Amino acid sequence: MRAAGAAAIVGVLLAGTACSVANSDNGQAGDMLRIVLPEEPPTLEPCDASLTATGRVTRSNITEALTERVPDTGELEPALAVKWEQTSDTTWTFTMRDGVSFHDGTPFDAEAAAFSIDRAVNSDIGCNVDGYVFSDSELTVEATDATTLKVTTAEPDPILPLRLSFVEIVPTSSDAEGKIREPVGTGPYQIGTWEQGSSLTLKRYADYWGEAPAYETARYVWRSEGSIRAAMVSQGEADIAVGLAPEDGAGEHSVEFPNNETSYLRIDAAQEPLDDIRVRQAINYAIDREGMLSSVFAGLGEPAGQVVPDGVTGHNPDIEPWPHDPKRAASLIEEARADGVPVDTTITIIGRNGIYPKASEAMEVVQSSLIDAGLDVKIQMLDVNAWLEYLLRPFPSDIGPTLLQAQHGNQAGDAAFTMEQIYGSEGAQSSYGTKELDEMIEKAEQTEGEQRQEAFANALAHQNDKVVRDAVLAHMTGIIAIGPDVAYTPNSATNDELRLSEMQRNG
């Protein structure tokens, strides 16, 4: 009888708390902005802020950079630097903002900026931003006085101020020899409490140099299930949920935005039969991009012909998505077969689970189109790390010809961050390139202004006409859920940089 009694007590206890807790949780809005992320940031290390999970929380919230790129226009705006100019071929001079202090009370000056750049770019601590933005080139930084910073590059670099928009500024007291988990910055928010595994709270920094943000605190939690993130906003448990798919069911709360990602298939053009340009063209003709977007991606996204979307320097408006022409695809394959190209060799699509919603369904659509065109295609879906082995050099050998499911986001807004890495003969993500294209890319990187736009646009057109190293699928659309109490308009940077100061109370 004792057991039954205990069961009854537990039952009553649980039932009794259920209603009250659900209600009290839901009423916690007010001065706190509640955000639900897909994953906990592994670290808030500012020099790893080019990693999405870290950057989303750190960038422009806890720490800031010297310059800031406006996502919609691509213009570079002053942040911790008020102005900058190129003072010689290889030198840029920046003027620091006055009256800025770090969260620990120390004033921000050119010395701190020099220290931060040195730490992120010239050190051995393995900063993500180092390889991502600077390709491991060294910089010489010098604070000539409290408000003047001179940065010298080995080669002329016309987009150095843009590159520096990725370097988050930390005080000189920060560890220069190792990564930091909880940084001190100059941003509108400082770290409150970080309960490992559960939640992270940021609180408003009272002495912030700019306009004070609307919310006193911001609280992040993380749930890996998209449907749970969406439900949290519908339920009033969270104000913002990021990284959603159409089927997650955010309903009236969901807001779509071009997330600056372009999906594509990398064709391993170094291997038979993909080394024949007719086969690569056939792959492009065979894929029904419109059909895939409407059937698999719930109508979200735009068919694309190049990996660089509109708004990024170098985007070529004249490149159209390849038309869907299955007959032409089949006849190109037959032509190649007649010339002795081994078109019956099995081609493997290397896919990545979760790279975007319905990733494997999209690859099934591709597979079926390519089989219809006369190729033999199988699919292998992998997790991120296993997939990265195929994405990056050195590539696994003896796997036969592959098509790699990939996605590229050019957050920096300049084709320089795309071309060499993806299309260069020696690019980290490239198994094939041509000498001609390499030269075009190299030349474009040295130019600036109108010329730069034109040079990269030409290189992209050349890739599309003469190289055909990939089958670009679509410019993708992101979904965020926004609760009724918050006003926020997502932009192309939202996926990587969730600026709390842009979020306002509704009404």
Added chain:
Amino acid sequence: MFAFLRRRILSSALPLLAVILGVFFLARLTGDPSNLYLPLSATPEMRAEFAARNGFDQPVIVQLIDYLTQIVRLDFGESLRTAQPAAQAVLQAFPATLQLAGTTMLIAITAAVVIGSLAAYRPNSLADRVASLLSSASASVPDFWFAIMGVLVFAVTLNWLPTSGTEGMGAWILPIATLLIRPFGVLVQVVRGSMVSALSAPYTKLARSKGADEKRVIFGHALRNAAAPALTVAGDLTVSLVNGAVVVETIFGWPGVGKLMIDSILERDFAVLQAAVLLTAVTIFVLNILIDVCYALLDARVRQGVKA
């Protein structure tokens, strides 16, 4: 009893070593973690430096010897992701899982004893039908589906419970309900089965003929004898709760060791994964020994078997 314990502990050492070696080699078969931790455009020098810093440049056998020497000194290495001691991450996550699993088992055992006994006492009654319905449901409903449907019904539609998280007692209900379904279904069947045979056993008949009241017959005589098989099954079920915790913790954002394991696998965080698996394995072995001890206390034949 000490001889019994010593033998159980010694016989656990071999499987434990197998677990240590298994997770060590399997983790390393999943590929080089430097891809995840270095920028896409990292140079070969950066990769080499990363490998050297984390000991991945050594032959696997050297890495294994290093690891084994480390764990003897109770040093479980550092997390690649957070640069914190792996043991700290695991010890931080472990209580959350234990709380969840412990509460679930407590409820499962209590409820199974009540419903199972009633079902056995009155065949074809309402309790009997509920018991058979629940046990067949528990065998066929995937916990993933059950969790998501629970959120849809009780959080989104009815607004009775929070969707996820750990705040407040309400947050416990859906994770526990999801974890509960399997052990509860199985235990109800086991209790019912053993109670049916216990209630028709000669000693129950004897007790009844001596005029003992029904409560005493059921709970004093029958249940005591029916408890041993249920206890063994409950032990095995508790072990399987760790598997269930992986799903439940991931869906509900519960900061336990199941979620930590999944995150460590995806992030190729070898040290944390190894520490989490090792600690879980040790816990399971301890749990099994405890169950055996309880079993031995309940059933004299087990103790005597050891002495013989």
